[in-house]
Amino acid sequence: MRMRSASILAVLLVLGCLRVAAAQPVMARIDQASPQTVQTLKTAPGVAWWAEFGDHLLLVGDTPQLLSRRELAPTRVLDRVDPARLYLHADGCSHDASAMHREVGVTLARAGHWELRALRDGETIAADDPGHWQPLPRNQAAIERYRPDGVAAPADPLIAPLVAAIDAERWYGDVETLAGWDRNSFGSGILAARDWLGERFSALGLQVSQPGFTLQGRTLYNVAATWTGSAEADDWIVVGGHYDAIGSGFAPGADDNASGCAGVLELARAVTAFRPRRTIVFICYSGEEQGLHGSAAHVAALRADGDLAKVSAMINMDMIGYSRDGQLDVLLETNTQNRAYIERFAAVAATYAPELGTLLSTNPYGSDHIPYLQAGVRALLTIQGDDTNYPHYHASTDTPSNMDAGGWSRPIGSAILRMNAAMLAELAGAGDRIFADGAGDGG
Structure with a gap:
């Protein structure tokens, strides 16, 4: 496994207006982050809760304070996204074609066969499609990239x-x-x-x-x-x-x-x-x-x-x-x-x-x-x-x-x-x- 460097590669992307409100979620790419950096971000001052999703780390809390951190500059601010309406959506692997192609919410990120989606105002999850949706778990890694903290073990000569x-x-x-x-x-x-x-x-x-x-x-x-x-x-x-x-x-x-x-x-x-x-x-x-x-x-x-x-x-x-x-x-x-x-x-x-x-x-x-x-x-x-x-x-x-x-x-x-x-x-x-x-x- 390749070791991850300590830097975070992120791109500034403001969805909607540029004015930053205190409740706007912040999302950073962590594909190049070390385990120590990821943990530092999760426990940073101003973080109310976090969610790890593949190569992305979502932080919710005091947005201006989060954006002032060196590790999070630049980053991605999710304007007009209600943190309470964030869901995991299972994309593909569906046995109901109509459910599979139903477009609900805005896709923010993908990892494996899961998508991170934000429901728009007025949108609800269809009663016949609940199995494809899960509320985004807080303070958990929904999808976690494995980051070994050390050197991989040598190959077993019998294996x-x-x-x-x-x-x-x-x-x-x-x-x-x-x-x-x-x-x-x-x-x-x-x-x-x-x-x-x-x-x-x-x-x-x-x-x-x-x-x-x-x-x-x-x-x-x-x-x-x-x-x-x-x-x-x-x-x-x-x-x-x-x-x-x-x-x-x-x-x-x-x-x-x-x-x-x-x-x-x-x-x-x-x-x-x-x-x-x-x-x-x-x-x-x-x-x-x-x-x-x-x-x-x-x-x-x-x-x-x-x-x-x-x-x-x-x-x-x-x-x-x-x-x-x-x-x-x-x-x-x-x-x-x-x-x-x-x-x-x-x-x-x-x-x-x-x-x-x-x-x-x-x-x-x-x-x-x-x-x-x-x-x-x-x-x-x-x-x-x-x-x-x-x-x-x-x-x-x-x-x-x-x-x-x-x-x-x-x-x-x-x-x-x-x-x-x-x-x-x-x-x-x-x-x-x-x-x-x-x-x-x-x-």
Whole structure:
């Protein structure tokens, strides 16, 4: 992870009139700020409350006093913005197209699949759209950029070979293959993708199944591939990503989510070659775009079979192949109970994918980690930082060439996969020599 300098890069932008009132929020960019500088700003004289949102720090209080501080000059003043009407809005990841495109409020900043919006006078949140909105939490980091205060830990010699086994070209080739099918949940193309995935997992020596579930009177299928641990078979890790897609007509779904599904396959190749002793379930879900139905069906099956308590961790990959400008950011998302889990992911990224910037969120929303979190499983989403900026989201133009229009698909995909491979290896105990052979000593 790159260390952040102590300076704040900000641009003076006054929205509306130039006269500064005492209640106007102040927002500064903190993408280049050190942890010490950010903390100083949060506790500065005149601050009534603050909110951290990705690369932005919002301060509310005595505006003239705040603007007199050297660290905040120049900065951005949000004129005619009522601090009480600031909300987080989940952009994308919606299963209701009308709700997704409803324009309410003014967007002030974006981070991951969240937007910071200010409601205008007279605007309200629609009664049928409450799940996409959350009041901006005060004195909290809604989205936090990970800023390590020190040098990243050295690579573990038992984990490094697994990370090195990640092949970005192979992963991208799998994205191209999956994107060749129309993978709408209710179409015939997704059945071909299902069978292809099963064949690829079977070739790795995994136990493959295609559990079905019913949605809208149709049978949809997950593809599950299990490596049964030879020593700790009742300690399970789930690695998942949906393989269905949605679009206007043909649904290739390259970024959303052939990229994540191909990532599940790539992790299976890299990690199972080292024969982990703990059980790993690699699973590609259907029915995600209609409301997380595949992952919910898997959780229900785990509960019905008495296996839910065996799952110690879950990693979800959704949209890991796009960067707009070459800034390689990943959003890591879980709930507040799993703060240590998300921070460990960020630390692992700093070691094994140092080019990757990490954003942390404990406001989970809209992807296949949710059913596991709701069931009490330690689960986390990894998603590209630019998912809300992807112009081909949920469109028939979500093709590999458009995903890779800037040439950044392999760099961002490789970085996220190396982070996930290292974390999966750690969860499986590679650093404790839990692998039967290959990276470990056989115990």
